[in-house]
Amino acid sequence: MSVLRFDNVSKQYPGGHVALSEVSFEVQPGEMLFVTGHSGAGKSTLLKLIHLAERPSRGAVLFAERNLLKVRGRRVPLHRREVGVVFQDHRLLTDRSVFENVALPLILRGLRRGEIGKRVRSVLDKLGLGARERALPTQLSAGEQQRVGIARALVGEPRLLLADEPTGNLDPTLSAEIMALFAALPERGISVLVASHDLGLVKRMKRRVLVLDHGQLADDIAPEDLADA
Numbered sequence: 001m002s003v004l005r006f007d008n009v010s011k012q013y014p015g016g017h018v019a020l021s022e023v024s025f026e027v028q029p030g031e032m033l034f035v036t037g038h039s040g041a042g043k044s045t046l047l048k049l050i051h052l053a054e055r056p057s058r059g060a061v062l063f064a065e066r067n068l069l070k071v072r073g074r075r076v077p078l079h080r081r082e083v084g085v086v087f088q089d090h091r092l093l094t095d096r097s098v099f100e101n102v103a104l105p106l107i108l109r110g111l112r113r114g115e116i117g118k119r120v121r122s123v124l125d126k127l128g129l130g131a132r133e134r135a136l137p138t139q140l141s142a143g144e145q146q147r148v149g150i151a152r153a154l155v156g157e158p159r160l161l162l163a164d165e166p167t168g169n170l171d172p173t174l175s176a177e178i179m180a181l182f183a184a185l186p187e188r189g190i191s192v193l194v195a196s197h198d199l200g201l202v203k204r205m206k207r208r209v210l211v212l213d214h215g216q217l218a219d220d221i222a223p224e225d226l227a228d229a
C-alpha cells in the first residue's frame with residue numbers, strides 16, 4: 001500500500017494560473033524523495049495539496065489510499081496528524097520556549113501533560129536539543145531553530161514528513177546535518193518528501209527525485225540514475 005499517490009493532479013489557482021498539470025506519482029512507506037524544479041515550478045503547491053492547505057482542481061491525491069477530496073471539516077486536523085510539515089522559515093512562536101513550541105501539536109490534541117512531556121523530551125533528545133528546551137527560539141542558532149521546527153513536525157509521529165526548502169536559510173554544513181536527520185527517518189517507517197531547488201544538495205543525497213517544470217512532472221529519477229541526470 002502506498003503512503004501517497006497523485007493521480008493526474010492539476011491545480012489552477014483563482015485568477016487562472018496553472019501551478020500543476022496532470023501530475024502522477026506514488027510514494028511507498030519509508031521512502032525518502034525530493035521534488036525539485038525552477039522557482040514557480042509548483043513545488044510548494046504540490047506539498048500544499050498533501051497537507052490540505054490547497055485542494056486540487058482536477059485529479060485525486062490519495063493518502064494511505066484515502067482520497068483527500070473526501071477529507072473535510074473536522075477531519076482535516078485528523079489528517080494533519082499523519083503529515084508533519086517543516087517550513088524554510090520554521091514558523092516558531094517567538095514568545096514560547098523550545099519545549100512549548102514542540103508541545104503545541106500535542107496540546108491541541110488534548111494529550112495528558114505527562115504524556116506530552118515524555119514525547120517532547122524524547123524527540124528533543126533525538127534531535128540533540130535536550131539541553132535547550134527552556135530557550136526561546138531567538139536564543140538559538142539558525143540550525144537549532146530549524147531542528148526545533150523538525151521536532152515539532154515529528155512529535156506527533158507522522159507517517160509522512162513534508163519539508164519545503166528546509167535548508168534554504170542554512171550554510172552547507174548545517175544543510176548536510178538537517179538532511180542527515182531526514183535520511184534517518186525512513187528506517188523508522190516515516191516517508192520523507194523534501195522540496196528543494198538546490199540541485200547540488202539533492203544529487204548528493206542519492207534519493208529518488210521528481211522534477212517539476214512549469215507544473216508538469218518532467219522527470220522521476222531513480223537514485224541509481226542520478227549521476228547521469
Ligand SMILES: Nc1ncnc2c1ncn2[C@@H]1O[C@H](COP(=O)(O)OP(=O)(O)OP(=O)(O)O)[C@@H](O)[C@H]1O
Binds near residue numbers: 013014044
Ligand atoms: N495562492 C496563489 N494564487 C495564485 N497563484 C499562485 C498561488 N500560489 C502559487 N501561485 C503560482 O503558482 C505557481 C507555482 O507556485 P509554487 O509556489 O508552487 O512554486 P515553487 O516551485 O514552490 O516556487 P519557489 O521555488 O519560488 O517557492 C507560481 O507561478 C505561483 O506564482
